[in-house]
Each structure stands twice: as C-alpha cells, then as structure tokens.
Amino acid sequence: MNMKKCFTLAILLFLPFLTVHANDVSETSDFTLSKIQVASIKDTQADRQYELYIKLPEEYTKNKDKIYPVIYFTDALWHIELLSAATEFLMEDAILVGISWQKDIKEDLQKDSGAHVSRFRDYSISKSSNPERQAKYQFGQASNHLDFIRNDVIKTIENNYRAxxxxxxxxxYSMGGKFGAYILLTQHDTFKNYILGSPSLSRDIPYLSKLSGNTALKRKGLNANVFISYGTLEKKLGMHTEKLITLLKARNDKSLSLKHVVIEGSHQTAFPLTGVRSVTWLTNLNTD
Incomplete structure (x- = not known):
C-alpha cells in the first residue's frame, strides 16, 4: 500500500471521531472572566448609568492592611482582557477599574452606532462643526465625563476598596488616549500616571497647546509620569502625537516624566503591545 493510500485510509478511519468532536463543540456556553466584578454606577451630575469592571489582586483578602495601586481605564469592555492578562503577570498587586460606556443610552442611537456610541461624547474635547453630527453624538463633553470620574468613580473605589x-x-487608547491628554492638562492631579496609547488628536492640538501654556499650570507643574505611544503605520496620528510630545517637552517641567514609544503596527495591531509595554513601564515605576 503506497503512502497516499495509507493517508486516505487514516483520514477515513478518523472521520467518525471527527464527527463526534464537531457535535460536542456545538454545545457551548458563555465564558466569564474570573475575578472580574461588575458594579453599576451612576453619573450623579448627568443622570447617566455606567458600569465598573473591577478586578482585585489575588492576595487582596489576605493582606488586609495593604493598600493597592489602581489602574483606571476607559473602553472597559475592549480593554479588560488585555489589561487583566498583562497585570496578572507583570503587576499582580494592582486593582483594575474599567469604566464602561453609558448603559442607558437611547436604543435607536445604540442600534445605529453601536454600544460604544457614548465614547464619542464622553472622550471628545471639542464640538463638531457639522450640526447634524453634533446633534446626534453631542461631541465635546470630556469635562462632564471627567467630573463623573473624579466625583463618582474614584470616590466609589477609594471608599470601598483599599486603593x-x-x-x-x-x-x-485612541479617543481614550485623547481624553487622557485632556485630563493631564486640565486636572492633572486626578492621576499620578498617564498611559496615552495612539491618542486621536487630529483637531485638538491647538486647544491642548493653549491648556499647556496656561501660566498657573506652568507654575504649578504637572507632577505626573506619562507614557505616550503610537504605531509605526499611524502616519497622520503619529504626527499629531509628536506635536503633543513636543508641547509637553516645551514646558521644561521638572515634575513631568515623559516616556515616548513608537510601536510596530497600525492603530489596531499596535494596541496589544501598547498594553504590555505600558504595564511594564508602570511596573518599573512602582519598583523604583
């Protein structure tokens, strides 16, 4: 019997087993990430409903006297898996707090633009020049969303956990990165460390430059550690990000530590490495 016939016979012999496995695979169930708590939270100022994705360190209940660093992140559903995996191996003593998109958004708007539609309003700095788009998405409410994070999210976490x-x-990341740049230059004391991955800053550099040039802010100093990155294939976005880096450097702010990384890939493919590289950077900060 030649080799080709032997191979054919082997396939035929295994077909019944392959069929059984195919039938088994059809009986599936949803998998929930372990250790992730989902808590409802209300934006008390705007009367909007959100969720927090909270992950506590494995030793949290045992170390009752220990307080923990917290990583807050936007676009919770998109980022929780990567950040959970990265911190599990690189920074296992961190509390993760993901902030969801608005949950009680209008059904027709959600159906038309997706469950993430509120991010266009919450993470954007300026209004759209297109009246129809502005009416639909309500761009430019970063200030309101920052108030929600400061007054509701952070207070909830620090009142209920050892943070x-x-x-x-x-x-x-992306619009979330832009929102982070806005926080840094308006209410820098909200966070000690800022990770701004591929920030989408196409129309916002002039406004951010004005914020950075604020005399009172210059005198006080940002007192922050900042990680900024973008992908090698993000040509236009990279140009805008470099402008942000330039204006931060121009401050000559000794209280500002700036880490700039260019990561191989596009806007989409640079994201996984951004998560790993930034958590590694953060881990090194906490061990210094």
Missing part, C-alpha cells in the same frame, strides 16, 4: 490615592493610573 492608594497616590498611585492612581489612567489608561486610554
């Missing part, structure tokens, strides 16, 4: 108020970190 270190001196070791808060913000992680944001």
């Amino acid at each position: 270190d108020p001196n070791k808060r970190t913000y992680f944001g």
Whole structure:
C-alpha cells in the first residue's frame, strides 16, 4: 500500500471521531472572566448609568492592611482582557477599574452606532462643526465625563476598596488616549500616571497647546509620569502625537516624566503591545 493510500485510509478511519468532536463543540456556553466584578454606577451630575469592571489582586483578602495601586481605564469592555492578562503577570498587586460606556443610552442611537456610541461624547474635547453630527453624538463633553470620574468613580473605589490615592493610573487608547491628554492638562492631579496609547488628536492640538501654556499650570507643574505611544503605520496620528510630545517637552517641567514609544503596527495591531509595554513601564515605576 503506497503512502497516499495509507493517508486516505487514516483520514477515513478518523472521520467518525471527527464527527463526534464537531457535535460536542456545538454545545457551548458563555465564558466569564474570573475575578472580574461588575458594579453599576451612576453619573450623579448627568443622570447617566455606567458600569465598573473591577478586578482585585489575588492576595487582596489576605493582606488586609495593604493598600493597592489602581489602574483606571476607559473602553472597559475592549480593554479588560488585555489589561487583566498583562497585570496578572507583570503587576499582580494592582486593582483594575474599567469604566464602561453609558448603559442607558437611547436604543435607536445604540442600534445605529453601536454600544460604544457614548465614547464619542464622553472622550471628545471639542464640538463638531457639522450640526447634524453634533446633534446626534453631542461631541465635546470630556469635562462632564471627567467630573463623573473624579466625583463618582474614584470616590466609589477609594471608599470601598483599599486603593492608594497616590498611585492612581489612567489608561486610554485612541479617543481614550485623547481624553487622557485632556485630563493631564486640565486636572492633572486626578492621576499620578498617564498611559496615552495612539491618542486621536487630529483637531485638538491647538486647544491642548493653549491648556499647556496656561501660566498657573506652568507654575504649578504637572507632577505626573506619562507614557505616550503610537504605531509605526499611524502616519497622520503619529504626527499629531509628536506635536503633543513636543508641547509637553516645551514646558521644561521638572515634575513631568515623559516616556515616548513608537510601536510596530497600525492603530489596531499596535494596541496589544501598547498594553504590555505600558504595564511594564508602570511596573518599573512602582519598583523604583
């Protein structure tokens, strides 16, 4: 019997087993990430409903006298798996707090633009020049969303968990990265560390430059550690990000520590490495 016939016979012999496995696979169930708590939270100022995805360190219940650094991040559903895995291996003593998109958004808007539609309003700094788009998405409410994070999210976490108020970190990617830049230059004391991955800053550099040039802010100093990155294939976005880096450096702020990384890939493919590289950077800060 030649080799080809032997191979064919082997396949035929295994077909019944392959069929059984295929039938088994059809009986599936949803998998929930272990250790992730989901808590409802209300934006008390805007009367909007959100959720927090909270992950506590494995030794949290045992170390009752220990306080922990907290990583707050936007786009919780998109980022929780990567950050959970990265911190599990690189920074296992961190509390993770993911902030969801608005849960009680209008059904027709959610159906038309997706469950993430509120991010266009919450993470954006300026209004759209297109009246129809502005009416639909309500761009430019970053200030309101920051109030929600400061007054509701952070207070809830620090009132209910052993969270270190001196070791808060913000992680944001794309529009979330832009929102982080806005926080840094308006209410810099909200977080000690800022991770701004591929921030989408196409129309916002002039406004951020004005914020950075504020005399009172310059005199006080940002007192923050900042990680900024973008992908090698993000040509236009990279140009805008470099402008942000330039204006931060131009401050000559000795209280500001700036880490700039260019990561191989596009806006989408640079994200996983951004998560790993930034958590590694954060881990090194906490061990210094």
